[in-house]
Amino acid sequence: MPNDPAAPVSVVLPTREWTPACAELAAQVGPADEFLVACDGPSDPVVDAAEGTAATVVVAGEPTGCSAKCNALAAGLERASRDRLVCTDADFEHGEEWLATVRRLLARVPEGHVLSTAPVLASEGPVGKLLEPSSAVGVATSVRFDSGVWGGTMAFRRGEVDVDAYVADLRRTAGDDALLAERADGIETARSLVREMPVDGTLCGTLSRRVRWTRMGLYLDPAGIATRALLPLAVIAGTLAAPFVTVPLVTGVAAAAYAALGVHRWTFLLAVPGYALALLLLCYGLARDEFEWTGRRYRWESLYDVTVLDPDGK
Structure with a gap:
């Protein structure tokens, strides 16, 4: 059922390194879920680190004509088999209830819409600090008016977005989130999924x-x-x-x-x-x-x- 919060999900996470976010999600997926970690090559550190966890490693290969992230995300989505797809990143703290919150909110999302949120930039670098206020105002506006899609949190139901076309286009571009927004009937930007995202402030x-x-x-x-x-x-x-x-x-x-x-x-x-x-x-x-x-x-x-x-x- 489209509104079943207990339905199994495929979580796709592109990364070459096993980060705390990977461990968080490995602990949150259920037995009927998939946790697909998509990397570039078999020698990436995440391959060995994922052994013995709930994660399945998908090797995407070197990118050609697209960014490495888009290439890995495309490979992960191709491998995903569940009807509910959750895409995320490895560079921010998700929290213990992140996946449960995504499930619950996705069950309420109107047909054809994408569930997402926006990141609040957090930096210890001097240049990055200067940009935090304008970023926060933009995020608050995005949440208020449901106007943003962020690659760190993208969830949607198969059949309501043309996944095959999205995957094909990922392999020839460098923008995964805005590209998905173009293929959705609407966006639901959730305040409860907003997270601080550490960035290089140099x-x-x-x-x-x-x-x-x-x-x-x-x-x-x-x-x-x-x-x-x-x-x-x-x-x-x-x-x-x-x-x-x-x-x-x-x-x-x-x-x-x-x-x-x-x-x-x-x-x-x-x-x-x-x-x-x-x-x-x-x-x-x-x-x-x-x-x-x-x-x-x-x-x-x-x-x-x-x-x-x-x-x-x-």
């Missing part, structure tokens, strides 16, 4: 991540790119014209977003300079099409035109 790591996110928006949501430019411009203009009004207002909105999401970090105080930096990074992302991601370098020239580059950029 300049190089931030630049690569912003190029990837900006290119994805440019190819799949150009209107969203315009919105992401207008808000920082408004903050900058307001700060210059009326700083004693704009600065407290923007900082207060960021603080409210943190409170709504249950985030306890002081970085909401960096909201105004963070929006200025976000605008600069958006411009950088529009001007660049190369980025690094989990040890590989890519050139992403259009939605279905991805080149896996050598370390020297060739």
Whole structure:
């Protein structure tokens, strides 16, 4: 039954390393479920680490014409056999009740919709800290208006999304979550599934991540790119014209977003300079099409035109 929260699921997790998230999910899957860990090659550390656990390792092979994550996710989805599919990532803390919550919420999702959420960025790097407030405001908005899909949490029912077409397109792109959103009739963005996602807050790591996110928006949501430019411009203009009004207002909105999401970090105080930096990074992302991601370098020239580059950029 579509609304049965006890129905078995296939959990697909692309990763080369066995992380705490893998152990969390291995402990949460039931006997009728599948837990598929998709990696690049047989020598990846996760292959040996998964032995004796509830996880089944799927070896995807080296990516060609797509990102390694999309390649691994495609291989995992091809192997999955259950009618309910749950895709997630290995780089954030899920919590003991994560899979149970996904099951319960997926049972309530309207036909043809995808269940997802959004991540709250958490960084110890100086550049990353500046970007946390604008990210939190975006997440709170996404949750409020059911407007976001995040690769860390994507759940849907087979037959309501064309899985074969999705898998085929994954193998020629670098954006898994926004691509799924294009194939769904609607999105359900759950507040209870919001998680803090640790990110590299260094300049190089931030630049690569912003190029990837900006290119994805440019190819799949150009209107969203315009919105992401207008808000920082408004903050900058307001700060210059009326700083004693704009600065407290923007900082207060960021603080409210943190409170709504249950985030306890002081970085909401960096909201105004963070929006200025976000605008600069958006411009950088529009001007660049190369980025690094989990040890590989890519050139992403259009939605279905991805080149896996050598370390020297060739």
